[in-house]
Amino acid sequence: MTPPRLAGIDIARGLALIGMFIAHAAPYPDPDAEWIVDGRSSLLFATLAGVSLGLMSGSAEPTAGRGRMRQTVVLRALLLILLGLVLWIVPTDIAIILDYYGVMFLLLVPLLFLPRRVLAIVAVTLFVIAPLLADAAQPIVDSATTPALVVVPVEWLLTGYYPALVWLPVLILGLIAARSDLRRVGTQLLVLLGGIGGMLVGYGAAAVVLGVDASAHSATHAEILGSGGFAFTVIGALLLLTGPALGAIGRGIRFALAPVGAMGSMPLTIYAGQILVIASFFIAAGRPFVVYDSWALVAWLIIGSALFALLWRRFVGPGPLEWVMRQLTSPPSLATDRTPTTTT
Template identity: 25%
Template sequence: MAAVLHRLSGLHAVHRLVWVDVARGLALVSMFVAHAAPSGGPGGVLHLTEFLTAALFAALVGVGAALERRRHGAGRALGLALIRAVALLAAAWLTSLFGAQVVDILTHLAIVLVLVALLLALPLAARAALAAVCLLLGVWLTAVGTGPVARLLSDWLAPVQALTAPVRAELGNVGAALAFTEAESLQWTAEFLTAGPYRLPLLLAWALLGSVLVASVTRFEGVARGRAAAWAGAGLALAAAALAVSRGRTGEFPTPYTASVADVALATGLVLAALGACAAVVPSHLPWLTGILAVPGSMTLSVYVVHQAYLGWAVGVWTVLGGALQPGAGPWLSPAGTDDTWFNVAVLCGGGLLLPLLWRAVVRREPWHRGPLEGPVALATHRLTR
């Protein structure tokens, strides 16, 4: 069995950083548990995936953007970021068709990708400082609330709105429609900053931290493993402190997705620990166990979309073929009719890790070898990556 897995693990692309793809694979497993586990497991340890998953995906956006800037230069890296952002938006539209009981993060990550590609022009220390500011800003804006933030945005943009008012008056009904669109846009922007499980300032902060970490641990001759281990240790210390303070005050874990200080500190600590540990521990060559995570990690977008398709199927939302594919009752449904079952965790982990290996073993032609969705993205970015 080990020999088979060793052979399959060799399907990982040689030009990619193995530890980064292992971190992506870890993010996928964390996501599967966060989206489908019916309980927190022994001691509630699985609840940590609720804090880690989104932060790790965002940090990996920053890691990837920093690596592309180093490899291709600032101009091409920005072009690549724009193309990949469009791909993420297209994938977000695709996942909206499945009806999974999942709040999609791809739209947020598309915006974060473009922003971090622009901010990579800043020095390393400035990016680290900006990440800290964004973390504090995310906590503060959420505490203020969506309505007040929308009013603040309206006040700040009032001079611009005053300048455009005469133009809208000349346009009549079209101008009135534009004014309504402005109000909607302000509300949408405020929600993007403050509401829901994913908040733009926090995701941007984690992406910036990812770009700082990868710049500090990667060298042309390899990875500075001691420095990576220091990042991991600092992350573990921050996460442990957040847990200790929360348990001391409430006796429980922090509440995920609330953007409280404890929530943000725990998520930040976990993501630094995960990235630092992957960089410190994962070798630059590819042993079979590493490949089990690295190969799916290099096909993250495809796996993400397929997992949403499966969860949408599990809850019976699919209506194609007259509903013939709806599964009905089974181990994929909880008694409450949700997708939170251990069966789904097993299916997602097994399928999400093994199907990419099978794809790589069967599909040999480039760029489709990279993945069902990664292939078209590779075609779109070919001119910029040559």
């Protein structure tokens, strides 16, 4: 029997999508300003990838069909990379995350069924080393003589907008959280408290130590601690607030945030859709693609996405791109088992 979806995870993913809408389409009062959603929404989105893969592969009781599950994840990763590269062609001047997301999936494949202690060691090691490697690799990307076949993989892994190796520790921690049974209140509390601790250390260091940078997309240790901590704080809080332990209060919160949760249940569809909508909006308005200054567009993206997701989920089921992804990547034996509780 397939366990019910975790409402808190869907809502967290929906909030990450809304954060991206704001980052992509809201007006900035100052060119140097940084919204709270900048960097944090995309890192929350990526953190939830680790959680989703953990849930998809059996949560606290990993699925027996491990080879088939790895095959599914590899195929989904390749399709995400392909879709991401296609969306880069759409004239929006938005930094697309999906191809980076696919690279993160590929990097998680060999780690997917490792014990939690081993995963923790890998996460800590990458956290220490990856930002240093990113700094060392930047001159390679900046060099005019470096061929594109070298630049693109290095950007995917280390120096790009969403550097996979630098961000991988938070995905691994998301996988560890899923392996620890996110339905347990104790696990939810640990996720929340760990997230708060990460924020205090990361943002605290940036506030008091000269030269420490925790700004969005800085790919520093402080950013990963601070923004990664923010992601786990949101996830832990939502799991607690929407869980059965709160009874009627939890049900009320789930009902109130159902439109956000519906968006989060089909993140691939909503993400790709907003890219196309933003492109169409500026084409129709005759505006330059580098100017995103419309709160009205943000509002329409949120309202339209929520209505579409609610109606589609109610009358059809999984999001259209999620359905296509599942059909193309899941063997028949996986399509009917208990693993697809969340999709990406």
